[in-house]
Amino acid sequence: MSERVTLEEGAGGEEMINLLKKSILPYIEGRGGEVELGVRELDDGAVIKVDEGKYIIFTTDSHVVDPRFFPGGDLGKLAVAGTINDLAAMGGDPKVLSSGVVVEEGFEKAELEEISKSMGRTAERAGVPIVTGDLKVVGGGEIDGIIINTSGFGFSNKLTPSSGLKPGNKIIVSGTVGDHGMSIVASRENFDSSIKSDVAPVNDLVKSILEGDGVTAMKDPTRGGLAGALNEIASRSNVGVKVRREDIPVTSEVRAAGEMLGIDPLVIANEGKLVIGVEVSKAEEVLDAIRRHELGKDAEIIGTCTEDNKGKVILETEIGSLRLLKSPRRKPIPRIC
Amino acid sequence: MNFLEFRDQTRARRFSELIRELAPEEDITIMHVCGTHESAICEYGIRSILPDNIELVEGPGCPVCVTPTLHVDEALELCSHDDVILTTFGDMVKVPGSRDRLTEEMENVRIVYSVAEAVDIAEKEGKEVVFFGVGFETTAATYAPVLLEGPENFSFLGSVKKIPPAMKFLLENEQVEIDGFLAPGHVSTIIGSRPYRDLSQEYRVPIIVAGFEPLDILVAISELLKLLKTDGEVVNAYRRAVEEDGNLKALDMIDRAFEVEDATWRGIGKIRNSGLKIKEGRLDAREKYDLDVESDESNVPPGCICDEVILGKSKPDKCDLFKSGECAPQNPVGPCMVGSEGMCNVWYKYGGRPEIE
Numbered sequence: 001m002s003e004r005v006t007l008e009e010g011a012g013g014e015e016m017i018n019l020l021k022k023s024i025l026p027y028i029e030g031r032g033g034e035v036e037l038g039v040r041e042l043d044d045g046a047v048i049k050v051d052e053g054k055y056i057i058f059t060t061d062s063h064v065v066d067p068r069f070f071p072g073g074d075l076g077k078l079a080v081a082g083t084i085n086d087l088a089a090m091g092g093d094p095k096v097l098s099s100g101v102v103v104e105e106g107f108e109k110a111e112l113e114e115i116s117k118s119m120g121r122t123a124e125r126a127g128v129p130i131v132t133g134d135l136k137v138v139g140g141g142e143i144d145g146i147i148i149n150t151s152g153f154g155f156s157n158k159l160t161p162s163s164g165l166k167p168g169n170k171i172i173v174s175g176t177v178g179d180h181g182m183s184i185v186a187s188r189e190n191f192d193s194s195i196k197s198d199v200a201p202v203n204d205l206v207k208s209i210l211e212g213d214g215v216t217a218m219k220d221p222t223r224g225g226l227a228g229a230l231n232e233i234a235s236r237s238n239v240g241v242k243v244r245r246e247d248i249p250v251t252s253e254v255r256a257a258g259e260m261l262g263i264d265p266l267v268i269a270n271e272g273k274l275v276i277g278v279e280v281s282k283a284e285e286v287l288d289a290i291r292r293h294e295l296g297k298d299a300e301i302i303g304t305c306t307e308d309n310k311g312k313v314i315l316e317t318e319i320g321s322l323r324l325l326k327s328p329r330r331k332p333i334p335r336i337c
Numbered sequence: 338m339n340f341l342e343f344r345d346q347t348r349a350r351r352f353s354e355l356i357r358e359l360a361p362e363e364d365i366t367i368m369h370v371c372g373t374h375e376s377a378i379c380e381y382g383i384r385s386i387l388p389d390n391i392e393l394v395e396g397p398g399c400p401v402c403v404t405p406t407l408h409v410d411e412a413l414e415l416c417s418h419d420d421v422i423l424t425t426f427g428d429m430v431k432v433p434g435s436r437d438r439l440t441e442e443m444e445n446v447r448i449v450y451s452v453a454e455a456v457d458i459a460e461k462e463g464k465e466v467v468f469f470g471v472g473f474e475t476t477a478a479t480y481a482p483v484l485l486e487g488p489e490n491f492s493f494l495g496s497v498k499k500i501p502p503a504m505k506f507l508l509e510n511e512q513v514e515i516d517g518f519l520a521p522g523h524v525s526t527i528i529g530s531r532p533y534r535d536l537s538q539e540y541r542v543p544i545i546v547a548g549f550e551p552l553d554i555l556v557a558i559s560e561l562l563k564l565l566k567t568d569g570e571v572v573n574a575y576r577r578a579v580e581e582d583g584n585l586k587a588l589d590m591i592d593r594a595f596e597v598e599d600a601t602w603r604g605i606g607k608i609r610n611s612g613l614k615i616k617e618g619r620l621d622a623r624e625k626y627d628l629d630v631e632s633d634e635s636n637v638p639p640g641c642i643c644d645e646v647i648l649g650k651s652k653p654d655k656c657d658l659f660k661s662g663e664c665a666p667q668n669p670v671g672p673c674m675v676g677s678e679g680m681c682n683v684w685y686k687y688g689g690r691p692e693i694e
Contacts, residue, residue, distance in 0.1 A: 004442075006667070008667050015667050246346075315382075317380075317381050317382050317551070318344040318346060318349075318381075318551070319344055319345075319346055319349030319350075319353075319381055319382075319386075319551045319552070319555075320346050320349060320350055320353075320386070321349075321353075321381060321382030321383060321385045321386040321551075322382050322385045323379065323380070323381070323382035323385065323687055323688060324687060324688030326686060326687065326688060329665075329666055329667065329685070329686070
């Protein structure tokens with residue numbers, strides 16, 4: 001039997017990187033003198049240099065989610081926020097978006113309109129207009145409902161790539177983690193809960209973070225959750241990261257649902273959060289700036305970057321013991337973002 | 338019940354200090370026999386706060402991992418019947434048989450979350466449905482009512498085992514050194530703490546019934562250390578869930594649905610009276626399909642040390658396939674990596690005894 005793509009390979013973990021490196025990247029990669037970060041770096045977006053200290057950030061993301069309407073959001077909001085957040089996490093100020101919709105024959109128009117309205121509303125509120133688009137209709141059953149791709153670009157004069165952490169840096173998370181993933185799982189399991197997805201564009205939050213100095217790296221902890229994001233920035237920056245479980249904000253609802261469903265809030269997606277690396281001398285200042293923003297009021301300093309344990313994330317558990325916090329691998333929760 | 342009280346840092350510190358005080362000079366090995374214990378031990382980094390001379394090993398605590406190749410071969414044989422839908426837990430897919438393994442892509446294989454879901458399929462679709470069921474006493478209790486009343490077009494390919502006979506086998510085995518057991522909390526909710534008493538006295542080892550929160554485990558380890566020099570004793574350290582006599586209703590159902598037989602455990606071999614065989618011939622897939630499969634139990638994938646891991650003689654990080662990443666959950670070589678309760682799988686997820694600088 002010839003090898004087939006598996007769901008695990010789409011979960012954002014090591015398997016996905018392997019698939020990209022084997023079957024896609026070597027064939028598509030292009031590089032020019034202006035490309036500072038390209039597909040090879042597997043960061044949230046590409047960085048193209050336009051002038052000394054001036055960059056264009058460019059990214060694209062396809063969105064599917066089941067269910068398409070969930071507490072706190074829907075596919076439309078997710079598709080717009082997802083791309084804005086990828087740009088913002090790179091230190092970009094998102095300017096415009098595109099919308100590519102693939103929908104199957106038989107899809108209800110009323111639902112399509114609801115999703116489109118939500119896209120428009122989210123883009124308008126974030127101040128990032130959708131300026132071009134495309135539509136394809138495929139036969140019934142060829143896809144499951146609808147897929148929305150959004151691309152976008154923004155400008156940056158302060159890059160925050162995930163490789164920017166330095167030993168001694170503090171790690172901040174901009175709010176509670178696990179809300180999006182848990183709200184999706186809870187609504188799929190018909191689990192009665194008040195958990196709402198955190199899906200929201202964070203570009204305005206990033207603007208206020210970058211007004212000050214000291215930020216070295218940023219990452220939006222989507223697929224793979226906080227654990228995935230921390231591992232990614234630890235390994236790209238070649239530093240160790242040590243975090244304390246007790247300092248990581250998780251709402252009591254998410255925590256309780258996680259206990260019941262056997263899902264660790266640290267390994268599931270967030271759609272309106274940032275993990276931020278900051279120089280120790282500026283940590284409190286940046287934390288205050290984040291907390292002043294509506295989307296950052298629950299922000300906390302959760303850990304420190306270390307010289308040792310390079311590329312690893314160490315978790316100090318509630319009982320004071322230590323363990324590795326690894327990226328989630330097997331059994332991804334499919335079609336979550 | 339608030340689970341946070343079982344993760345209280347001050348109390349955890351106190352118990353880990355107590356464990357250090359009680360720890361003997363010599364090396365000791367504590368075996369548990371439960372995948373959920375291994376997960377909790379790894380998730381809460383319990384090994385990082387134990388003295389270096391206390392080893393915690395998993396033993397044969399993962400039902401998927403100890404399922405013999407014969408039973409996988411039988412399931413594969415059933416798949417060759419076009420009219421049969423073979424249902425099983427997700428973890429049973431990929432478990433190596435003697436030549437082949439079940440895969441999700443097979444047309445008549447369906448993954449279910451419970452035996453009830455399998456019965457549902459039988460009732461709704463009217464086709465012949467076989468449930469390939471593995472597990473210990475805990476799972477046997479969920480199978481029993483179905484086996485007593487399942488529909489005609491439903492049958493059961495069982496690989497159900499009892500934990501205490503395996504513990505006895507390991508205590509008798511001279512190659513395995515065990516100074517005490519943490520008895521499995523979930524199994525014990527069904528069988529109670531009583532069945533461990535004879536074992537404990539006969540082999541003079543402490544057996545502590547343990548829960549799954551970090552404090553449960555620390556308390557159980559400290560209780561075990563207190564009893565090291567004694568003639569063996571059973572302590573129920575999971576009283577909020579386990580009674581001495583177990584769950585009488587569940588035990589009665591298991592008794593009516595199953596009879597005891599000798600069973601083969603992968604990596605170990607035949608253990609006397611350690612299997613539960615379906616009593617009611619009506620729903621026994623082996624009888625219904627007249628299964629007569631020959632299987633080679635000694636067929637171990639090259640380089641795989643799962644047999645030693647299952648016996649508690651070695652650990653995943655001693656395995657070259659584990660270290661090189663050749664054996665991983667997405668591409669498991671041995672059964673301890675396939676089963677999510679297997680020690681290799683759990684260590685892959687959490688990093689085992691962490692190498693923290």
